[in-house]
Amino acid sequence: MLWIAWKMLIGNRVKYLGIVFGVVFAALLIAQQSSIFCGLMLLTISQIRDTQGPDIWVMDKNVQYVDDIKPLSDTELFRVKGVPGVEWAVRFYKGIARARLEEGTYEQMILLGIDDATLVGAPEGVFMGSIADLRKPDAVIIDAVGYKRIWPGEPLRLGRVFEMNDRRAVIVGITTASKTFQSFPIIYTRYSQAVLFAPRERKVLSFVLADPSPGVPAEEVCRQIEAQTGLQALTRQQFTWKTIRYYLQKTGIPINFGITVFLGFLVGTAIAGQTFYLFTVENIRQFGALKAMGTSNWTILCMVLFQAIQVGIVGYGVGVGLAALFGVATKGFGRLSFFMPWQVLAITGAAVFVIVLLASLLSIRKVLVVDPAIVFRG
């Protein structure tokens, strides 16, 4: 009987495509907007993701997210180093600096200062020049997207010079880096160099990056650091989620995306529901005939649900496929963020399931109450 349901469904191509369109529209909008939302959230944590190596981030206890810099005294590094369970700890500077280019124009840049001795926190994607060259005087490494933003249309070139805080900076390497929320170019340099490039302040240390001793859980070391220093210590994972939670709770981003996703859900349900209902009404005599011939209400219910689920599967597949295609097609556009984790697929799938269920409810009621004697009426 499910086979008959399937044949009935695809027998009317226009109606079938109409119902599928509603689901595709909803799935596309939900998956695409959710993926852009996830992409934006990913931007907010790009510096945590890109700073490979340390498992523990230590910061002022009032810091709420990675860009919320509340400088510490340099002496805090030694206090952290003294906590049992800390294998090593290094300084990390993060700030915004204004660069004066050769052409006389100015650009805001994200300035990251990594430990002079160990270069912990250096970017891993250097493809021109070398990380070791950071030890040269005035040396900086710049991200490729930032380079193209500052000098659009020009080929990547090492040795290029610009100024920050009246101090000379020389590009010794170009790296790939995750896009940031502010979309400023990212400059990596040594910590001692970074504090010279940055505007002068009494305290300059942004974070202490640390690693637990082998066999000691990072969470336990964080507790120890907090207890002994009064600072806030978070594992990489904890800091990632703290930052994301901040943007979720303190900005309008989730509401804006949520409204779009909800509208997609509503419009998709309306289109699919209306078309599916019309399809059922159009076939009501066929359903009546099937009931007259001895098809049980349970079988009829299964048939309608099967039709709805079939539409849902096709609509979901096409919808998330189009959303993924959108993501692939826009990958080259530097400013657009798109990240489609499996959770987006699962949420979209659940939403589509609810849509087809809602869409089929009226139809189910219609076919269940239809009098099989309808077939005897002319």
Place this chain on the structure above:
Amino acid sequence: MTASNFSAALAVHCRGVTKDFGAGDSLTRALRGVDLDVPYGELLMLVGPSGCGKTTLVSIIAGTLEPTDGEVVVLGNDLTAMSNGRKVRFRRDNVGFVFQAYNLLPALTAAENAAVPLLIAGWGRAAAVEAASEVLASLGLGDRLTNLPTELSGGQQQRVAIARALVHQPRLLVCDEPTSALDAENGRITMELIQELAVQPDRAVIVVTHDSRVYSFADRIASMEDGRIESVASGPHTAPA
């Protein structure tokens, strides 16, 4: 007399059957105490003007409508005492339907349409379509098995409907205006097929019709008027006593 007493001789036994639609001021009495017996091996025609209750009566006999009152025993089963679930199974196993508007599923081929009762009964698709194809071939549609209903003439569609009604060997065949949408020639062919294939010693056929051209195929003709059976006359096909 109990239901089992009738089962040997009568396919259909109705006594005092009434059917009301609506209530209060809007109450409409469609049947007003119908008595009717249909023995096995008989083709009975129900005739009468529009609104006289023919369709209501045949719907009750076929088990698709509940009577308001009265006794309805079909193939030895008291339909008034049956649960809905049992009635569905009863129709599936025992009743074949030929509808005025054919009611073929437009997305299915002729063979697939004719196979629907077997599919409802749980047959596998291939076996059901094969069995239906044989019935269609016996109705002269062996070369139309894969055609969709829209590719068939009205007469051919009605033959597919007859094949669908007979494919599962029902013991009661109910035909609602089977010739009203057909021209005289196709109407005659349809009735010949029903008479030839459906009228069997262990089966009863009830045909609701307005079409006086096909009265000659009846064993008996029951005339209805205003919710009652006014007269039952023997048709030209009445078996000699």
